[in-house]
Amino acid sequence: MLSDEARRAVTDVARAMLSVRPLAQARGAVSRLPTGLEPGESAACAEAVLTAVAAELEVPGLEFGPRGDGAEQSVFELVMAEHLDLAARLVVLGPLTAGDLAAAVAEARKVAAKVAAESFGRHRRPTDAVSADGARLQVYEAGEPGRPAVVLASACGMPAELCEPWIELLARDHHVLTWESRGLFGAVTQFDTLGHDTAVQAADVFAVMDHCGVERAHVMGFCGGSVIALAAAAARPERVTSLSLWHGAYELGGDCPKADHHRNMQALMEMAAGDRDTAAGVQSVFVQTMLAGLPPGTAHLVLYPYATPELFYRYCRVNGPITDIDVRGMLAGVRQPVLVVTSEDDSTADPAGSRWVADRLPGAELRVEPHGDHMSLFTMSGAVGALAVDFLARVESPLQAAG
Numbered sequence: 001m002l003s004d005e006a007r008r009a010v011t012d013v014a015r016a017m018l019s020v021r022p023l024a025q026a027r028g029a030v031s032r033l034p035t036g037l038e039p040g041e042s043a044a045c046a047e048a049v050l051t052a053v054a055a056e057l058e059v060p061g062l063e064f065g066p067r068g069d070g071a072e073q074s075v076f077e078l079v080m081a082e083h084l085d086l087a088a089r090l091v092v093l094g095p096l097t098a099g100d101l102a103a104a105v106a107e108a109r110k111v112a113a114k115v116a117a118e119s120f121g122r123h124r125r126p127t128d129a130v131s132a133d134g135a136r137l138q139v140y141e142a143g144e145p146g147r148p149a150v151v152l153a154s155a156c157g158m159p160a161e162l163c164e165p166w167i168e169l170l171a172r173d174h175h176v177l178t179w180e181s182r183g184l185f186g187a188v189t190q191f192d193t194l195g196h197d198t199a200v201q202a203a204d205v206f207a208v209m210d211h212c213g214v215e216r217a218h219v220m221g222f223c224g225g226s227v228i229a230l231a232a233a234a235a236r237p238e239r240v241t242s243l244s245l246w247h248g249a250y251e252l253g254g255d256c257p258k259a260d261h262h263r264n265m266q267a268l269m270e271m272a273a274g275d276r277d278t279a280a281g282v283q284s285v286f287v288q289t290m291l292a293g294l295p296p297g298t299a300h301l302v303l304y305p306y307a308t309p310e311l312f313y314r315y316c317r318v319n320g321p322i323t324d325i326d327v328r329g330m331l332a333g334v335r336q337p338v339l340v341v342t343s344e345d346d347s348t349a350d351p352a353g354s355r356w357v358a359d360r361l362p363g364a365e366l367r368v369e370p371h372g373d374h375m376s377l378f379t380m381s382g383a384v385g386a387l388a389v390d391f392l393a394r395v396e397s398p399l400q401a402a403g
Helices: 004-027 041-057 075-084 086-093 098-118 160-170 198-211 225-235 260-272 276-288 309-324 351-360 384-402
Strands: 031-034 062-065 139-142 149-153 175-179 217-222 240-246 338-343 364-369
Touching (some): 004 041, 031 086, 041 062, 041 086, 041 098, 075 086, 139 160, 149 160, 149 198, 149 225, 160 175, 160 384, 175 198, 198 225, 198 309, 217 225, 217 384, 225 240, 240 384, 260 276, 260 309, 276 309, 338 351
Parallel strands (some): 031 062, 149 175, 149 217, 240 338, 338 364
Antiparallel strands (some): 139 175
8 A cells, every 4th residue: 555645646746747648649759767766676666656657647658767777868758757756756655565566556546547537637628629621629628618708829839738827717717718739739630731820720719619619708819829819809809809918929020129039930930841851850959959948847848849850840830820920910900908918028029029019909908027928927927817817807897797
């Protein structure tokens, strides 16, 4: 049997494993993760427990060893190992022996099954939405249907779990929907026949709403999702009640400067979207330089679209049109109330772009926080959660009064 302390450790490991599952599935390769335990019977027992937990959670390709086999770890393995933090969590399994193993494995699997039932995956709709061109979209839903609806247009290519703090916050009083980018999640057998431009991705907003029985909604755009939110509001204003645009990365022609990060990503994606061979070369070089700049706590999610050359190619094909489209032509058609949020020190999406957009949206108000960027946004650091809740309360009040 597992001690209470060991059960808590297995619970923590199971939660971390579930969070790395999208990356492990996308890689389709073995990921060797050291436990940090001294070789011997106890280490072998701990590895058996970990293997059982991974099997229960359907996380593929994870192999565990006491200290690693001496082989150099990839960026992906390093990031997964850091997130699982096995050396710190598994010390309490040190006393396990072969005689304890069968009972420990059985109990660990029960713990993992409970974690899975309570995990972010519980928000996944059992069926996919299907967009106008046949693209299948994995949809996530939380909160009570019938309450004011909020649709989250997240950063392109990122697992929906990256939005979990926002979903948990907003679902207290709202019906919250989000989806994962077309062609990058689930079984996709005909990617090259799907549309990739901003217009079809804006149409995905309404495919998700239709799938969940939502007629009108507030749309929140995060990072590149701000462009999709703008395009959706301009295309179907009768279905978008209001907008909030968070650390948007906008192409504004010569009217406004761009951060070096934005400019570099545009150049990278244009190159990699040309063909799969080029994408493979760019991906191989790019991932080797990423480790130092990855955000702690969410690196295993942010890495997802870089997991393989094919996935990276698809990411560049889908994300490139969002980063490249000139949004100036959309702004006149967006007359809904809009909250535009940026910060003084965002170095990934130039704050000047958000200021420029807010100045030209008739119903916009601008909030400039002292600190933040498109990654701190997903950890909801600072006052961003309160900003969102306050804005939603203000724009919903007239609607409720009218109703």
